Amino acid sequence: MVIGRRGRANFGCLLGLLLLVTVIYFGISVGEPYVRYYRYLDGMKQEARFSARFTDDEIQQRLASLADSLGLPEAAGKVRVRRASNPISISASYYEHVEMPLIARDILFTPQADWSY
Numbered sequence: 001m002v003i004g005r006r007g008r009a010n011f012g013c014l015l016g017l018l019l020l021v022t023v024i025y026f027g028i029s030v031g032e033p034y035v036r037y038y039r040y041l042d043g044m045k046q047e048a049r050f051s052a053r054f055t056d057d058e059i060q061q062r063l064a065s066l067a068d069s070l071g072l073p074e075a076a077g078k079v080r081v082r083r084a085s086n087p088i089s090i091s092a093s094y095y096e097h098v099e100m101p102l103i104a105r106d107i108l109f110t111p112q113a114d115w116s117y
Helices: 012-051 055-068
Strands: 079-083 087-090 094-100 103-109 112-116
Touching: 012 055, 012 094, 012 103, 012 112, 055 087, 055 112
Parallel strands: none
Antiparallel strands: 079 087, 087 112, 094 103
8 A cells, every 4th residue: 555645845854955055155155255365375376486587567467467367356466566685575455345135245355475585
């Protein structure tokens, strides 16, 4: 004898699934600017590491190009390069706008890379 089941789902399971999808959705919208920041910071560190081969203008142009390719705001491409006799310091500062329901924030990012060769 086969007993038919009703076609309703467990409410707790649906609520948990809805919560998981919501966390993933907002995690992506907030996490994406941080991923771009770390990729940009990695590019900055690489430029600092190989800075003996390039002029300050070339480093600024390369990092401005990287910022543009990552979709960062225009201010991220305005890079400051400071050289002393041995160390080099590369830095930038920019805001990323993050929107969520009921909340909109501007997050300040200040990547900086220092290197002594």
